[in-house]
Amino acid sequence: MAGIDASKVSRWDGDGREHVVHVRRTGARRTLTCDTCGWHQATQFLPWLKAAEHLAEAHRATVDPAGRERP
Numbered sequence: 001m002a003g004i005d006a007s008k009v010s011r012w013d014g015d016g017r018e019h020v021v022h023v024r025r026t027g028a029r030r031t032l033t034c035d036t037c038g039w040h041q042a043t044q045f046l047p048w049l050k051a052a053e054h055l056a057e058a059h060r061a062t063v064d065p066a067g068r069e070r071p
Contacts, residue, residue: 004025007023011061019061034058 009021020035033040036059041058043050055061 005060009048010065011052011055011059011062011067012063014061017061019034019055019059021054023051026064 005026006022006024010018012018017032021039022033022035024031024033029042029044031042032047032051032054034054039058041050041054050067066070
């Protein structure tokens, strides 16, 4: 059974623009890459939380496509 090697975190900003950070797995490490600004970071723990934090801080994108909004 093959594992998932990539996923993404999407959020929308106040102007309705979508911002995406891709999370790619290589062994125990994850690499985060932002489609909007090219920011990237290697991390081992909490990659999806770090991706969401980047979107909120750098792009003010906090509206979750699943219908949950971050405070």
